[in-house]
Amino acid sequence: MTLSCMCFCLFVWMAVSALPTFQATSSVLYAKINGSENLLCECPDHSCQEVFWYRYLERTKSLQFLVYVNSAGRELHGEPLIVNRFKGSVSSGQKVVYTLRITGLQEDEIGLYSCMFKIKNIMPVGYYIMPGVKPPTVQPPTVKTTKPVKICHCKPSNSPKGCEQFVLWPGIGALLLLAIMLAGTLYYFSRLPKKCRHRFAKTNPLR
Missing domain, CATH: 2.60.40.10 (Immunoglobulins)
Structure with missing residues (x-):
């Protein structure tokens, strides 16, 4: 042995x-x-x-x-x-x-x-x-962060209006504001030619 x-x-x-x-x-x-x-x-x-x-x-x-x-x-x-x-x-x-x-x-x-x-x-x-040796710690798994999803807080999809009212009314308001500004501009320029012809008639020496 x-x-x-x-x-x-x-x-x-x-x-x-x-x-x-x-x-x-x-x-x-x-x-x-x-x-x-x-x-x-x-x-x-x-x-x-x-x-x-x-x-x-x-x-x-x-x-x-x-x-x-x-x-x-x-x-x-x-x-x-x-x-x-x-x-x-x-x-x-x-x-x-x-x-x-x-x-x-x-x-x-x-x-x-x-x-x-x-x-x-x-x-x-x-x-x-390995007596007395602590085992290595395992790293926790990485968690992927997801971007928050925007939620439309409106009426259910079976409603006849649904989310359309949140898009329709601001669009109508913008069109009305644009029409008012355009009408005011045309009214202002429509009065300018009369004043200009009046001043031109007084200052014309040939008449």
Whole structure:
């Protein structure tokens, strides 16, 4: 078992060199301090008889082997101090699903948590757990403002007059005012020629 763990840790250490890629594609979990999380590791068929759980801590840049679990539910922990906080289990149906339950998460345990199947050498993307970090707030959706629609406060459309009276009466008033101004102008100019001929007759020296 020790040799298997050493080979596994060596392989994972080489794979974790691509941590930025894992962090960009893994599922991010914003856990609470002293909170718990359940991580799933699915096998596409029933050939996955053994699984290794590991984590890569962001602050210390260190790789840590957590739990080994086989298809019979047997567990082996990497460190005795984490036995009570990391619990592995397995369930089988159409797929074999390995579960890792983590309790008592702390702020210094931010990092990538994932698993690896021993036979297939399959390494799922895993989970990026961030204890004590608040999730980013989602911006509210932008609301488009609509221009107010002008409403004609008049009689209903079934009325014979309706809104026509609001347009008809101002038009008639404007025509009447224009007719009065035109009549006054014509009357004023109609009297001017008489005065002009009278003055012209007095001042003409030929008569």
